[in-house]
Amino acid sequence: MEREEIVRKIKEFMIEDLEIDEEKITDNALLKEDIGIDSLDFIDIVVIVEKKFGFKIKPEEMKPVKTFVQFVDYIEKKIA
Numbered sequence: 244m245e246r247e248e249i250v251r252k253i254k255e256f257m258i259e260d261l262e263i264d265e266e267k268i269t270d271n272a273l274l275k276e277d278i279g280i281d282s283l284d285f286i287d288i289v290v291i292v293e294k295k296f297g298f299k300i301k302p303e304e305m306k307p308v309k310t311f312v313q314f315v316d317y318i319e320k321k322i323a
Contacts, residue, residue: 249296249319253311256291270312278311296322 257263257278267278274280280288289300298321308317 244322246315246319249322250315252295253315253318256288256295260291261287268311270310272311273309274311274314275309292318298322 254265254268257268258265261280261284263278263280269277272278285305293299296318304317308314
């Protein structure tokens, strides 16, 4: 899967499923502070990522992931 497709799928579920404003989703946006993802959203993200990308997110692997681009990098690395 190409990086552009990964970005598109992530943005799509953030906008549609988590109801995040598209303009908040930029590469350097902080997931918690700028985008507004909380612990309940994270549970939804785990389920959505498993369905769309075919792997489970391990919470300990997500600790260093702070920005949108780091989240994209994480998913890209897991499905490569």
